Amino acid sequence: MILKGKGEKMEKLDMLEVELDAVVRASNDNIFIIDGQGTVLRASPNSSSIYGIEASDLIGKSVFDLESKNIFKPSINVKVLKERKEVRLMQHTTTGRTVMATGIPIFNEAGEIVRVISFSHDLTELEELKAEYEKLRAATERYQSEIQEMREKDSSFENVVLKSRSIQRIWQLVQRVAKSDASVVFLGESGVGKSLFARALHKGSKRAKETFIEVNCGAIPETLFESEMFGFEAGSFTGANKKGKPGLIELADKGTLFLDEIGELPLSVQAKLLKVLQEKEITRVGGIKPKPIDFRLIASTNQDLAEMVKEGTFRQDLFYRLNVIPITIPPLRERKEDIVMLLHYFLQKYKEKYEMDKTFHPKTLEKLTAYDWPGNVRELENTVEQLVITSETKTIYPELLPSYHHQQHGNTDSLHIEELEEKNMTLKDALEEVEIRWLKRAAQKCKTTYEMAEYLGLNQSNVVRKLKKYGINAKSH
Incomplete structure (x- = not known):
């Protein structure tokens, strides 16, 4: 900007002075006007709140001195005087403010800087808003992650009541270990839901899209166990399938093998299972060529495997192989707060299954909740199904309960x-x-x-x- 013209009337200059002073005072921005040597001629009244020094104390001071005292750091006016062009920069003041400063040089006809007008806009609130936004964004991402975890939990663990703290802790542990490939053994009484946890573990693992093979070790006759587990080649024994047959372990390749009630596993099969786990390959009955195999092993038992090792009915080396991550599921009598939720869950399940509208009488709920449920969740589910089927009325009265509940x-x-x-x-x-x-x-x-x-x-x-x-x-x- 270049000043032109001379000899303006005094009253016009006075009016310009008044108008300029009004602009400087009224502006939300902090305005400075300096001469060509860097001396402050005018300063906004709000200088004290931004720079920590009154405007009256700035008038007549050199911007070079003020910069050396860190009042302006860096000084926009000094930069304009040195670079002879419009400059914009960020300043951090001694009062803890963040400002965006813009300096504009004014030249005379000889090309000399006669004035520098600078505007400093306080961005502190904007920076604080930005910081708050970043916090909110981070919190939103965290909540989205937690919601996703809850969705995954609901999809993989939909049939388990997570009311009691003990079950919640077990579920959290299942979530953590699911991502690994370590062997897990679920311990607990019959009916506590060990197979349900095993399926949840599989669904939460990297093998979730592969097969989940469940083997009830107590349901297969010992004479057939080896051929069922390891499969057999064609003609390997009398009555065998002419084409041969893959075993349950082979079917679990790339997926998960769940050995329910592994304490029932015959000793002869225990030795062969250990060999499969160690060598990562399997040989069918009657076969000679081993086949590579890759599966995750999950087991469960209601027996004391350590005691069985002492008695010689369970192999010690297999026990250590299985017992990498033991997880004990507490019986229902130790988590009473789960009983009411389970009762309502199974009531709803069998109402829908049998298309019956049923509800528990308060006294019925009271007796069912007080009961110790030695058969755990399995017994509770069977009892609810029985009550839904046998109740002739919409309300299930306590008289319908088995005698031992009374x-x-x-x-x-x-x-x-x-x-x-x-x-x-x-x-x-x-x-x-x-x-x-x-x-x-x-x-x-x-x-x-x-x-x-x-x-x-x-x-x-x-x-x-x-x-x-x-x-x-x-x-x-």
Whole structure:
């Protein structure tokens, strides 16, 4: 900008002076006017809030001196005087403000700088807003990540109630270990949901899109176990498929092999399974050529494997191979807060399945919640299904509950004897009735006759004989 013209009238100059002063005072920006030597001629009143020094103390001062004292750092006016052009830069003041400064030189007809007008716009609030925005953006990303984790949790763990802290901690542990390929063994009583956790672990792993092969080690006869697990080549034994057959381990290639109730695994098969885990290859029964195999092993048991190792019924080397990450699922009686939610969950499930509108009477819920559920989640689910089917009314009343739900702890024997007396039973008949009830109760809580034998304190062959004697089908109870 160049000044032209001389001899303006004094009153016009006075008016310009008034107008300029008004602009400087009214502007939200901080305005400085200096001469060609760097002396401050005018300064906005808000200089103190931005630069920490009153405008009156700046008038007559050299911008070079002010820069050396860090009042202007860097000084926009000094930069304009040196570079002889319009300049824009960011300043950080001693008062902690952040400003955007713009300096404009004014030249005379000889090309000399006679004035520099600079504007400093306070960006502190804008910078703070930017910082807040970054915080909000980071928080939003974190929440989105947490929501995604919840969605993944819901999709892979939809049938497990996460009310109690113990189950929540187990689920968090399952989520962490799912990403690895380490062997996991789930420990706990029958019916606590070990297979459900195993499936959730698979769904949360990098093998989620591959096969999940579940093997109930207590359900396969020992004579068939090896061929079922390892497969067989054509003509390897009498009656074998002419084309051969892949075993369950082979079918789990690239996926997950879940050995449920691994404590029932025969010792002969334990040795071969260990070899597969160590060498990462499998040989079918009757075959000679090994095949590379890659699977993740998950196991579960309601038995004390460490004790079985001491007794010689479980291989120590396989135990250590399995026991990389042991996870114990607590029984339902130790997480009472889950019971009500599970009752409602299974009620809804079987209402939809059987297209029945049912609801629990408050007293029914009270008795079901107070019960210890020795068969855990499996027993609870079976009970709810039974109640939904057998209830003739919309409301499920407590009278419909099995007799053991009405008995108080510590008074079971006397009540049971009264029941037997009312039926006018002989001692022999009464003993048979007790035996039948124990067998049915064991069949309801246990998955195999081996588990029933352990529960009843009998040997397995004796359990099988008694089931046959009384015509009890273990699978139906």
